[in-house]
Amino acid sequence: MSWDDERVREHVRRLEGLLERLDPAAGEAVQALAELYGEALERVVRLSADASALTGDELIAHLLLMHGLHPETPETRVRRALAALDGFLGRHRTSVEFAGIDGPALRLKVATEGRAAAPRPVLDAVEQAALAAAPELERVDIEAPAPEPVLITLDQLRSRV
Numbered sequence: 001m002s003w004d005d006e007r008v009r010e011h012v013r014r015l016e017g018l019l020e021r022l023d024p025a026a027g028e029a030v031q032a033l034a035e036l037y038g039e040a041l042e043r044v045v046r047l048s049a050d051a052s053a054l055t056g057d058e059l060i061a062h063l064l065l066m067h068g069l070h071p072e073t074p075e076t077r078v079r080r081a082l083a084a085l086d087g088f089l090g091r092h093r094t095s096v097e098f099a100g101i102d103g104p105a106l107r108l109k110v111a112t113e114g115r116a117a118a119p120r121p122v123l124d125a126v127e128q129a130a131l132a133a134a135p136e137l138e139r140v141d142i143e144a145p146a147p148e149p150v151l152i153t154l155d156q157l158r159s160r161v
Contacts, residue, residue, distance in 0.1 A: 008059045038067035045069050065135060074101060074134035081133035082108075085126065094118045096126055104138035106130055117144055 003011070019030065041063055045051045051071040055061045064070040070077075075098065082096050089096060093114055099107035108126065112118045127140040 003059075005058045012062070038069075041067055042069055045071070074106070074137060077133040078106060078130050081129040082126070085129055088125065089122070092119065092122045094122050099143065101137065106134065106137045106140045108140060108142050110142055110144040112145075 019027070022030065045054065045064070048054060054064065055070065055072060061070065079098055082098065085096070092112075094110060094112050097109040097111070099109045101107070108130065110118050110123065110126070123142055123144070127142065130140050131137060
């Protein structure tokens with residue numbers, strides 16, 4: 001049986017819902033089974049001539065992350081995810097720079113061309129892409145310039161009345 005990535009995602013969502021409803025004893029059995037599968041996966045990675053080749057498959061990459069076996073660092077994965085957003089960011093005249101990882105937090109610097117602040121949807125897309133690439137991180141701290149104050153003249157206010 002070969003599943004496409006969308007079917008795998010749906011199965012993972014369904015599984016997460018089922019796991020939430022388990023009683024503690026069943027939860028322990030599932031945990032023990034996951035640990036056993038994790039050990040088997042670690043052996044597969046060790047025996048693989050090129051463990052990084054395994055990361056091209058979404059399901060395998062997810063399992064490698066879940067078991068702490070992913071051969072790429074969070075920084076590498078985040079940088080790749082940000083590079084994939086280049087076209088999107090370019091359309092919004094926004095650039096994102098990797099600024100580091102501090103414990104569970106990813107730090108990014110955002111700059112915009114021609115305006116003070118990036119639109120919230122752009123920042124949300126950057127955050128989602130980064131956390132999807134490195135789910136072991138808990139949050140994304142975005143350093144961005146504060147929006148410039150908008151000055152409205154009295155003439156502009158009077159013209160609206």
